[in-house]
Amino acid sequence: MHLQPDHHHPINQAFISFISQQALQADSVYILGDLFETWVGDDLSIPLYHTEINALKKLTDSGTKLYIGYGNRDFLMRQAFWQASGAEFIEDETLAQIQGVDCLLLHGDSLCTDDKDYQRMRDWFRKPWVQWLFLHLPKKTRLNIAQKLRQQSGKQAQHKQADIMDVSNQAIEDLCARHPQVVHIIHGHTHRPAHHCFMLNGMQKQRWVLGDWRPETQIIKIINQHISLIKLD
Ligand SMILES: [Mn+2]
Known part of the structure; x- marks a missing residue:
């Protein structure tokens, strides 16, 4: 959001x-x-x-x-x-049973493996010592770094091809291989709200993508073993 x-x-x-x-x-x-x-x-x-x-x-x-x-x-x-x-x-890649529906929950950026620069930066920021170091910097420095990173990612997004910043098929296949039983995958990050149905190794899979509420406020609602992507009033 x-x-x-x-x-x-x-x-x-x-x-x-x-x-x-x-x-x-x-x-x-x-x-x-x-x-x-x-x-x-x-x-x-x-x-x-x-x-x-x-x-x-x-x-x-x-x-x-x-x-x-x-x-x-x-x-x-x-x-x-x-x-x-x-x-x-x-955690990223959490399995949860919600109202009788087994779901795999993740943010989604780990699936954008075609964007090599992004994945390199992601690996770097996930290192505990890098995070520790950042959190121990003076307040002003932390705010400056965050602002620079935001500007940089905005600039890069303008120049990159749109499909590079979407999830890759290979990453979806790898994810499903790690969690073979799961049918419903729920993530966001790409700002492309959608419901994708596909077959993988003879099994039906569903990938639900949450949006960023710009302009439509959508959520995924799960009730009585039924899952849907709905628009809020
Ligand atoms: Mn994101």
């Missing part, structure tokens, strides 16, 4: 409205990464997103379970965030 550090932003408003209304009716809510535009450490980012985090806390206090995974922009949430939001961390 790439929430902005401004709670008046239309995306933030839509998110807060969803979390404080429809989400209350759910047993559980799963957010599969890149909820925030950037996360440069709990100390800096919690105050920037306090309105949204308070909404999450109200939701979890009401009894709805909330699970959040890391994206490629927000992977530095630590203890203070989990405490403030009441959310529980889920």
